Amino acid sequence: MPNVTHPAADPAAERDQRDQIVVFASQRQPYHIVSYIDQIVGNEATPGVEFRYFEGKLPHADMDVVHLHRSSVLLGKGSRWKRLAKMADFVLQAKRRKIAVVRTISGADATGQGGRLRQAANRLLDQVTTSYIVLDETTRAPKGRPVTLIPHAHYRERFLGYPRSEQVPGRLLRISPNLPKGVAPALENFFSTETPGLSLRVVGKPAAGAYIGLKGMAARDPEKITLLLETISEGATVQEVTAAELVLLPKVAEIEDMHVLYTALSLDRPVLVPATDLTRRLAKKVGAGWITLYEGPLTAEKIDSTVTSLRATPPSGSPQLDAPDLEETVKMYAKVFQDAAAASRR
Numbered sequence: 001m002p003n004v005t006h007p008a009a010d011p012a013a014e015r016d017q018r019d020q021i022v023v024f025a026s027q028r029q030p031y032h033i034v035s036y037i038d039q040i041v042g043n044e045a046t047p048g049v050e051f052r053y054f055e056g057k058l059p060h061a062d063m064d065v066v067h068l069h070r071s072s073v074l075l076g077k078g079s080r081w082k083r084l085a086k087m088a089d090f091v092l093q094a095k096r097r098k099i100a101v102v103r104t105i106s107g108a109d110a111t112g113q114g115g116r117l118r119q120a121a122n123r124l125l126d127q128v129t130t131s132y133i134v135l136d137e138t139t140r141a142p143k144g145r146p147v148t149l150i151p152h153a154h155y156r157e158r159f160l161g162y163p164r165s166e167q168v169p170g171r172l173l174r175i176s177p178n179l180p181k182g183v184a185p186a187l188e189n190f191f192s193t194e195t196p197g198l199s200l201r202v203v204g205k206p207a208a209g210a211y212i213g214l215k216g217m218a219a220r221d222p223e224k225i226t227l228l229l230e231t232i233s234e235g236a237t238v239q240e241v242t243a244a245e246l247v248l249l250p251k252v253a254e255i256e257d258m259h260v261l262y263t264a265l266s267l268d269r270p271v272l273v274p275a276t277d278l279t280r281r282l283a284k285k286v287g288a289g290w291i292t293l294y295e296g297p298l299t300a301e302k303i304d305s306t307v308t309s310l311r312a313t314p315p316s317g318s319p320q321l322d323a324p325d326l327e328e329t330v331k332m333y334a335k336v337f338q339d340a341a342a343a344s345r346r
Helices: 011-016 080-097 118-128 183-192 212-221 234-243 253-267 277-286 298-311 326-344
Strands: 021-025 049-053 065-066 100-105 128-134 148-151 170-179 198-207 225-228 246-248 269-274 291-294
Touching: 011 170, 021 326, 049 065, 049 326, 080 118, 080 253, 100 326, 118 183, 118 198, 128 212, 128 326, 170 253, 183 198, 183 212, 183 298, 198 212, 198 234, 212 225, 234 253, 269 298, 277 291, 291 298
Parallel strands: 021 049, 021 065, 065 100, 100 128, 128 148, 170 198, 170 246, 198 225, 246 269, 269 291
Antiparallel strands: none
């Protein structure tokens, strides 16, 4: 019997035979707390797309597309060089296996924030990125690849039916699914505010290094500063936000920051945020009074003046949110993934 040499299987050719593409998303599976993944995966199956999820090391499994919302999910732990070696290995595997890589670019990515490790990881990923997604018109993605604008969704329909709280006069709220390490220093000037009756509520799971600073703040004035340092449910989020008179957001750089911004606006609560191209543009869209901008650090004077202005001229009605709802964004992401999968097979 003559020797027969079988050609190596072409992963892309094998995937062409399937009825749907397999997308690995770098997030936890959707559950009862809304997050960015809910803009990608709907409540019902997406035609032509099968989603799988990972947090940490990417499984060695058959896939058409990997969607990344931040490069750090592939870095793991260890020394800088060990973590970059993991990223380099992913880049090699993506090339060899013809896996499409779709990345959502945040403002921090676009402006080189997040430290040298993150910037180096992003440069490695740029080599194999098939296409980019941006959430607003002001974010600039690297050149040379397709870029799709998928505006951050609002959550009005998602929050329907949840009980809302009575607004607590003077309550300022800092809330986030993951409170960053520098959250306490960013709020330090609250102690210098002069408006009578102001209080500060901080809610969310603190990053490593943030817990001690927040506990120290609360100990200085426990009657004015209260903490809920844990992951809370969607219903509890609605209650915390609607109880506030003003939501404080000391930075708008990451996707999670935009999530907080749209959560507050979807629940008809005004927000005090730094002035950026994104927030300036959004402030014009949503209407007067819903977004107050400031330059530089968050000062006591800015907090006082914002509260005074909102009380003198409260915003009327609801913010004008022309962003898509979650059902619309799911369709937009599916189209990007299908196009990227097709491009990787060429």
